[in-house]
Amino acid sequence: MTNLQDKKIDKFKSFNKEDWSSAYQNVEKELTKEPLKISKGNNIKNLNGTLLRNGPGILERGGQWVHHPFDGDGMITSIKFENGQPFLTNRFVKTQGYLEEEKINKFIYRGVFGTQKNGGILNNALDLKFKNIANTHVVKLGDEILALWEAAGPHAMDPDSLDTIGLTTLKGVLKPNEAFSAHPKTDLNSNTSSELLVTFGVQTGPKSTIRLMEFDNAGTNSGKLIFDRKDTFNGFAFLHDFAITTNWAIFLQNAIDFNPLPFVMGQRGAAQCLKSNPNKKAKFFFIPRESGLFRGQPPLTIDAPEGFVFHHVNAFEKDSKIVLDSIFYDDFPSVGPDENFRDIDFDKYPEGKLKRSIIDLKTKTCELETFSEQCCEFAVVNPKNLGLKATFSWMASTSQKLGNAPLQAIKKINLTSKEEISWSAGPSGFVSEPIMVPSENSSKEDEGFLFILLWNGERRGSDLVILDAKDLKELAVYELPISIPHGLHGSWVN
Numbered sequence: 001m002t003n004l005q006d007k008k009i010d011k012f013k014s015f016n017k018e019d020w021s022s023a024y025q026n027v028e029k030e031l032t033k034e035p036l037k038i039s040k041g042n043n044i045k046n047l048n049g050t051l052l053r054n055g056p057g058i059l060e061r062g063g064q065w066v067h068h069p070f071d072g073d074g075m076i077t078s079i080k081f082e083n084g085q086p087f088l089t090n091r092f093v094k095t096q097g098y099l100e101e102e103k104i105n106k107f108i109y110r111g112v113f114g115t116q117k118n119g120g121i122l123n124n125a126l127d128l129k130f131k132n133i134a135n136t137h138v139v140k141l142g143d144e145i146l147a148l149w150e151a152a153g154p155h156a157m158d159p160d161s162l163d164t165i166g167l168t169t170l171k172g173v174l175k176p177n178e179a180f181s182a183h184p185k186t187d188l189n190s191n192t193s194s195e196l197l198v199t200f201g202v203q204t205g206p207k208s209t210i211r212l213m214e215f216d217n218a219g220t221n222s223g224k225l226i227f228d229r230k231d232t233f234n235g236f237a238f239l240h241d242f243a244i245t246t247n248w249a250i251f252l253q254n255a256i257d258f259n260p261l262p263f264v265m266g267q268r269g270a271a272q273c274l275k276s277n278p279n280k281k282a283k284f285f286f287i288p289r290e291s292g293l294f295r296g297q298p299p300l301t302i303d304a305p306e307g308f309v310f311h312h313v314n315a316f317e318k319d320s321k322i323v324l325d326s327i328f329y330d331d332f333p334s335v336g337p338d339e340n341f342r343d344i345d346f347d348k349y350p351e352g353k354l355k356r357s358i359i360d361l362k363t364k365t366c367e368l369e370t371f372s373e374q375c376c377e378f379a380v381v382n383p384k385n386l387g388l389k390a391t392f393s394w395m396a397s398t399s400q401k402l403g404n405a406p407l408q409a410i411k412k413i414n415l416t417s418k419e420e421i422s423w424s425a426g427p428s429g430f431v432s433e434p435i436m437v438p439s440e441n442s443s444k445e446d447e448g449f450l451f452i453l454l455w456n457g458e459r460r461g462s463d464l465v466i467l468d469a470k471d472l473k474e475l476a477v478y479e480l481p482i483s484i485p486h487g488l489h490g491s492w493v494n
């Protein structure tokens, strides 16, 4: 590991693709409260709380690989800190599809990102069933832990044992298997509760309906839905993430089309049927939050910049303007039917760049500013600043300054001065989304810890790395007793 704070970052590629792709393997076991041994640094004194992570845990069955890691069944890792000492528990989400496929060790469902059943096109054509793979995010709502996948309902997990309780309607809030986003936001700054979980579900088609839900997530009402609204927009909507301010929920509808024919005919997965449409304009949808000042008012639609966005970082209100930071790609990145995701040519894929949209709600215009040309993803702010102006953002980035490559570094950027510092796990380490946890009673925005699940390509295993959020100094490294493939999102529960 090298601290690159004072060094020039190598602009040339320095990773070995096999070190990176070696993370893609099935997780072999489920462990319970396994104490983690520290390999570098020291336990964090008085640290209490639980780091939760989700991501694909099954990537191969009976010799057949998934076509894209996003098609892998979800596995939850929980690392619970008791006075600084971490204990690991991991469980596959026992979805109906996981249990059926586990029994015969064979894929019997097609994957959204292109995984096909054996037997070629004929065996896949007209099979429109899908498996809720519960692999994208994991959050606490009320007294339950939810494993999320955006196209279907959440799976409830027992918070201690991580045993799967099953698909949940959240006490009747959702219709059975209703779409429930994998990107809920925890709002600590609303007018109505000390903690809200704000989220959405999309029902898409020629017109698309967004259901915006706000749950109380603190005190005696924890888990209760307190605000609920539905708004319908023209056109097909593919909305993976959104952003919130105190008064608005903000969505970016990318200019893409969905042609379902190759999916229906068994040639492609549904997500492989998404294609950018250069003749279309991307749109922002601004939906007034029912907990905010503009409750009950209709939404606003405003033209958005070109490009494709999976993830937003944060948004805040400034007079009549909204400032929104997002990771933009030039085009929708998809692994084509003839490509092997473990051997992709990074140069052929667009890289993510941190950009700021400043949207004037009065004039309905938008200015776009690029923070950095360096490829990055999974950017976060201090959770206390979500929806408000934040000075700092932390993200996973490439080690090299330009071009696409695996994410090997953690970068902290000052969103006002654009100053940045980096910590790199290269050449053989590969990072995941940093989870920023403020220190207890912290008064400064960058006072806290970053938790990173790292793929250590040198020893072909996973590490947990804890960095100081202020200067990105390595505080502690733990070697994990299981190997976890490159994953998706996670959260921290106090």
Ligand SMILES: [Fe+2]
Binding pocket: 183, 240, 241, 310, 311, 489
């Ligand atoms: Fe995501």
